[in-house]
Amino acid sequence: MPLAKLALEDGTIYCGESFGAVGEVTGEVVFNTSMTGYQEILTDPSYRGQIITMTYPEIGNYGINDEDVEHSVPALSGFLVRQLSRIHSNYRSNTDLDSYLKKHNVIGLSGLDTRALVKHIRDAGAMRGVLSTEDLDDASLVAKAKAAPSLVGRDIVQEVMCKATTTWDERLDAWTETQIGSAVDSGNGAHVVCMDFGMKWNIPRHFASRGYRVTIVPGNTSAADIMKLNPDGVFLSNGPGDPEPLDYAIKTIAELLGKTPIFGICLGHQLLSLACGAKTFKLKFGHRGANQPVQDLTTKKVEITTQNHGFAVDADSMPDDLEITHLNLNDNTVAGVRHKKHPAFSVQYHPEAAAGPHDSHYLFERFQDLLSAAATS
Template sequence: MNASESQVAKLALEDGTVFTGLSFGAAGTTTGEVIFNTSMTGYQEILTDPSYCGQIITMTYPEIGNYGVNPEDVESKRPHLSGFVVRNVSEIASNFRANETLDEYLKKMGIVGISNIDTRALVRRTRSLGAMKGAISTETLDDEALVQIAKDSPGLVGRDLVKEVLPDQPLDWDGQLSDWWDLRRDEHSSDVEKVKVVAIDFGMKQNIARHLVDQGFSVRILPGTCTAEEVLACEPDGIFLSNGPGDPEALDYAVQMIQGILGKVPVFGICLGHQLLALACGAKTYKLKFGHRGANQPVQEVSTGKIEITSQNHGFCVDPDSLPDCLEVTHYNLNDNTIAGVKHKTMPAFSVQYHPEASAGPHDSQYLFRRFREMLQGDSVAQ
């Protein structure tokens, strides 16, 4: 966008750094933790991932919005992020599937964005100093005042953001995977006898439910505030713990629920669900300096040595020094050697610190859904 079509906007960080650019999307003022995502594509899935609640996303790839927005690729009913930062936002949507531009979509959804800033400098500062609180505004353009707004905003540590993205009520999911994703799907999944899975929604992306259905599960979705009694009353064959936003150690009710189901029903968790499973088993979590967010995170499986490129979005991680004897590490992140997967040694429960549903991202980790299915059928145990 050029200056004649867009008003000035500013992004301020709590350390006093201020970037001046152009507004796109909605006008106004917004605050959140400023983080970055290294994905080259998939901005629509990123925007609608509930795990980004409370965060201002910076895209490291310089050209964003070039293929527009379409209703098929959303991962929830609406965006949950606080703001969006890009180097350049495309004025056109050059794709036959698009029905609106990124700018039009963000205006409609009330999401404040800023473009035409040096995103490389912003990301370098975030990597050096860590994720910081920030504010974007088209209204408050005084640097000192905007920095103070950033400083006064709430951070992520200790916040329960799950309750801001919960579904309204339980839901039986029957949506299928899109035909656009057909290249790597399991040819035999449609022949599998249906088994019942309860998916605990802490901020779940819709493509997770689609993958579970594709693997032969009937899927009942319950809000993340449900109790162990409510989960077990559904008589599930297995339980899935979803991704979600915020600090896992703030979710005492979720930890208690998981403790109430462990050993009674097989469990598979991802992202926040992975952290909560570890907490339920006695581990602790900690906040990463700037998190793992992108579709190119290398992970190695311990038992096989296999390396998979994964899609990740998290700012907290399981503390290896707190890992209880009942848990075994199954995967490591090769960028920083943090824990990327665990399994319980005596109970049917395992989890990973990434997004095997690959929306958006590579399909290397889709085998985990098959592994969950096999565990429920008694064909194998989680490795």
């Protein structure tokens, strides 16, 4: 395999072997602590603008299949692994990781010391980097890393959200680019409108499996247009980057409060908090992995969660109408909130668990309770 290099903005250089696509990309260099689930990580739109480092040493051993993708194409900038498995073995696999990255033009780098890189990020914080198979000059690469755009203050949600109102068809297991009409009135169950800020597909899969009718709208849809769809509840999805530049989403959520039950995760959690008057801040290196411990302050139970975010809600900025319901036990950051007056709550993690543990599925039941209460009021 040809030589490739990763350069960080602080001048640190890592060498390795290229796999996947060739070329050059920039992005924020972060790490994920999951032992499995690399396919779901690759296709999670929340990784837009980031170069992902996997902490588990061998990646690619079970290949890639058609069922476990979380979006139609990968959104990340680059993929870093300690060792790329030379074989893939799983009865569901239909291609290997190297071929998959080539197909979707994603640059991979193997053979680097990922443990050293992760320790460096934990000490120095997530930083901008450049991954290249073309330019191998250290000084040139460091200059490019320093010039790369930061995620702070940028709206990258509009790069990954759906472009039109769509229906989720579990039989197709994909977005159907059909304008909503009479189709929204078909089927049974509660009607959930999902605001797509870069949503993973397992979320509408999860709602559909519970008998809900699911409509997906772009994240910049107005509150008036959402209410025209007659939702029984609104879901605020995950997504990439900094929540504060998303003024349009914050405005919409603020206008929806009190009109319909709301359930948010990850970026949706941050946006709900901002809409209620809280503030957010950038974490030093973020929380990314399928092994993050969270305590539900309501039940005192601890759940192991799947997380992927680089920003968090500031506990000291919590408005009177919002209460903290969950805490991340690694650093005591806010992991969940609930509105005291309106039927709205959110968590800073992925209860749909793709990939990851199923400890947090109870949150869908809490949302169902809000829908049922609203329907009878």
